[in-house]
Amino acid sequence: MPPVPFLPIPTLEPPPLVRNGGNPDVQQNPRFDCPIQQQSRPWSVAGEVTGVGISPKQVDKSLRGLETPGADPAGADYHQRLKSTPAGWPIRSQWCVWVEPLAAGTPAGPFGAHWQRAVEAALAIWQTELPIQAVATPDQAQVRLWRRKPPLESGPDGPLRASHGRALLQLRQVQRLGQWQLEPQVEVLISPGQRPEAIQATSLHELGHAFGLWGHSDQSGDVMAVSPTAKPVLALSARDRATLRWLLRQPGLSPVVEPAY
């Protein structure tokens, strides 16, 4: 009887080293501090707390029926489809990101390990474009990635539908090292119940929202395409990079003074 061939568990290839596509302004493996937050409050205007939470679905809704002037389907980017906040573009020069660790006592079985590897591969890809630091505690982070399935939400036509990933933005006033500043705070939910490639594609997409791309591309080859395709998109397209670079040239959130309450 011939030996049964050994079938390895599929694992994700590490992301290729970016030589020409990466942002030349981003040093590889930059180190910077991510101080813990001392206090945090919802952002408010004139004493009133504003509902500034943005979910990508709301952005698409606000864009529906809106012909974006000058939007060329074969255009170099899709920045016309991004949405800002009342306080400015929710961008930063450096991002501190926390990834939910495997719970203590959880066997590091294929599920947990696949999720961790896929999410980290997605972060490594964004790291070629943005200074990103992984941190040990959620209080140090602006972006928090949770290993859980997003709750059902209503689709554009009403019925509840499931998705594998979700990102939700809130603007908060945060005090770190005694200084107050206005920060985008993003919770990202990534479902572990997918193939590793799909987890990586979902993470890439949701992290794109987290890093300021609050909108969707209308082309399927882009990481920020409006709906997932049969073949997961595992790398940033030229349009994704161009859109991000356009975004990074915009003014960020207005600075705030210490809240008076």
Ligand SMILES: [Zn+2]
């Ligand atoms: Zn999206």
